[in-house]
Amino acid sequence: MVRRRRALRLLAAALLSLGLAAPAPAREADQVEGLPGSLRLDQVQQLGSHNSYKHYPSPAAQARIEALAPEHRDGLDYGHPPLEAQLSLGIRQIEIDVAPDPQGGRYATPYQLLARAAHGAMMAPGAKVLHFPQIDFESHCLSFRDCLAVLRRWSDGHPGHLPVTVLVNASDFPPIAGFWLQDAKFEAGDLDALDADILAMIGRDKLIRPDDVRGTRATLAQAVRAHAWPRLDAARGRFLFVLDGNERHYALYRAGHPSLQGRAMFGYYPEADAEAAIFNIQEPRGHEAEITRLVRAGFLVRTRADADTREARSNDRTRLHAAIASGAQFVSSDYYDGVPNPHGYAYRAALPGDRLRRCDPVTAPCSMQSRSKRGK
Numbered sequence: 478m479v480r481r482r483r484a485l486r487l488l489a490a491a492l493l494s495l496g497l498a499a500p501a502p503a504r505e506a507d508q509v510e511g512l513p514g515s516l517r518l519d520q521v522q523q524l525g526s527h528n529s530y531k532h533y534p535s536p537a538a539q540a541r542i543e544a545l546a547p548e549h550r551d552g553l554d555y556g557h558p559p560l561e562a563q564l565s566l567g568i569r570q571i572e573i574d575v576a577p578d579p580q581g582g583r584y585a586t587p588y589q590l591l592a593r594a595a596h597g598a599m600m601a602p603g604a605k606v607l608h609f610p611q612i613d614f615e616s617h618c619l620s621f622r623d624c625l626a627v628l629r630r631w632s633d634g635h636p637g638h639l640p641v642t643v644l645v646n647a648s649d650f651p652p653i654a655g656f657w658l659q660d661a662k663f664e665a666g667d668l669d670a671l672d673a674d675i676l677a678m679i680g681r682d683k684l685i686r687p688d689d690v691r692g693t694r695a696t697l698a699q700a701v702r703a704h705a706w707p708r709l710d711a712a713r714g715r716f717l718f719v720l721d722g723n724e725r726h727y728a729l730y731r732a733g734h735p736s737l738q739g740r741a742m743f744g745y746y747p748e749a750d751a752e753a754a755i756f757n758i759q760e761p762r763g764h765e766a767e768i769t770r771l772v773r774a775g776f777l778v779r780t781r782a783d784a785d786t787r788e789a790r791s792n793d794r795t796r797l798h799a800a801i802a803s804g805a806q807f808v809s810s811d812y813y814d815g816v817p818n819p820h821g822y823a824y825r826a827a828l829p830g831d832r833l834r835r836c837d838p839v840t841a842p843c844s845m846q847s848r849s850k851r852g853k
Contacts, residue, residue: 507710510567510639512834514710518640518685518717519777519806520841521709523834524826525570525642526563526816527781527809530606530624532556532615533817541587545656546612552785553608554820555811559617560624561631564641566815567833570779570807572644572721575604575621577667583659584610588619595619604671610650610657621645621671625678632683632714639834640685640712642807644779645671645742647722663722665729672741675718685717687737687754696751697736697743701775718742719755719779727752748776755779761800768803772839779807782826786811789824797826804839 507514512521533556534542543550557563563571576584584607585599599605604621607614618624632638647668650661675684685707687697694700720730720742727744734740736751746752748771755777758764768778782797783789789812800808810826812818813833828835836842 509637509709509713510834512639512709512836514708514713516709516836516841517704518706518709518712519704519772519775520837521639521834522801522804522806522808522828522837523570523642524568524782524813524828524832525572525779525807525809526557526568526813527572527784527811528574528608529557529560529563529568529571530573530616530618531608531613532617533819534613535615538613538615542612549612551790553613555786555789556817557617557811558815558817560627562815564628564631564635564638566813568813569639569834570642570644570809572646572809573606573621573624574608574646574648575671576607576610576648576650577661577663578603578605579667579670583661584614587611587614598623604667604674610661622674622678625674628716629679629683632716637713639709640707640715640717642717642719644719644721647671647720647726649723663726663729665732668720668726668730671720675741679716683715684741685712685715687740687743687752690754691736691738695736698748698751698753701754704775706775706777720744721757758805759784760796761803761805762796765799765803768805769839772804772806772837777807778803778805779809780805782808782810783812783824788812789820789822792822792824794824801828802838804837806837 534553542553560571578584579602581602582600584605585596588596588599598619606616606618606621606624618627647663649663650657652658652660690705691697691700692705718741720726727746730744731737731752743754744752745755745757756771757779758768759781761768761780768780771778780800782800788796812824812826814825
């Protein structure tokens with residue numbers, strides 16, 4: 478009997494080291510929004526929103542899209558409720574597209590047709606929030622700082638919430654002959670400004686930063702492989718920001734900041750790099766094994782359940798099912814309960830049991846799930 482108990486203890490320790498052990502049943506006081514507080518961030522699977530800032534196109538915006546980019550009409554025919562409404566629905570992973578505007582006014586042209594306050598906001602210096610200049614530009618919050626203010630206000634009103642992951646999609650807009658004449662690119666100073674905005678509007682104490690995860694280990698990647706992501710009970714009420722850009726952005730962002738020391742955001746870096754922590758694999762179909770391997774290794778993975786309204790229009794759930802089965806911690810969608818659906822599409826994304834979140838099937842195969850059907 479003594480040998481058996483010792484063997485079971487050794488087995489449990491081995492499973493914990495691999496991030497596979499099921500947490501013990503949690504008391505209500507130990508839970509964070511219905512999930513065991515003992516779970517690490519990488520042990521939770523969540524449904525998130527894609528292009529979370531985006532309005533459903535107004536009639537005027539729809540007419541503009543059809544006139545200037547008719548080939549993209551169907552792909553842009555979606556939108557989300559305001560950020561605070563999404564958070565109230567239970568969404569804890571959002572995406573904000575940012576465009577560089579250090580002097581202000583770079584994207585102001587269409588906004589003079591709107592309220593004076595909107596045009597004034599677009600003239601102010603600082604990163605703006607939009608999908609594509611002059612075509613798809615309606616947003617629930619016009620500047621990055623405005624979006625951050627919404628997040629901080631909601632968080633202050635809902636202390637103890639699950640950590641909110643924010644993908645910051647940095648977009649460069651090169652010139653397009655006869656249409657867009659500027660060369661708008663994120664440079665090092667623009668990326669520094671994003672960090673400064675996050676620290677000013679959210680606050681260092683409410684962030685999960687690369688420094689927090691790395692701790693005393695030599696690199697961020699080493700810490701991640703050691704499953705150093707914070708537990709939910711320690712991360713409640715906080716935010717994790719991820720720079721979602723291109724290779725040039727990532728090179729600029731880590732220059733002088735090895736392992737992202739001192740940075741406010743994580744980034745999408747190759748697995749062999751010291752900065753590797755999070756991956757963005759947009760298409761899960763055919764990549765399920767790769768995603769599962771990365772998740773088991775300790776990394777966070779974001780993927781998508783649907784894109785460009787294709788799945789909604791055809792009511793195709795194969796991409797959603799592949800994303801869920803892979804164990805990716807963040808599955809982004811444009812079609813969860815609560816989004817505008819004027820066409821009445823039957824397609825809707827949700828995790829098994831009609832949830833927005835659950836124990837991750839790869840890293841935390843526990844039977845305890847959210848006590849609320851919607852995962853709030």
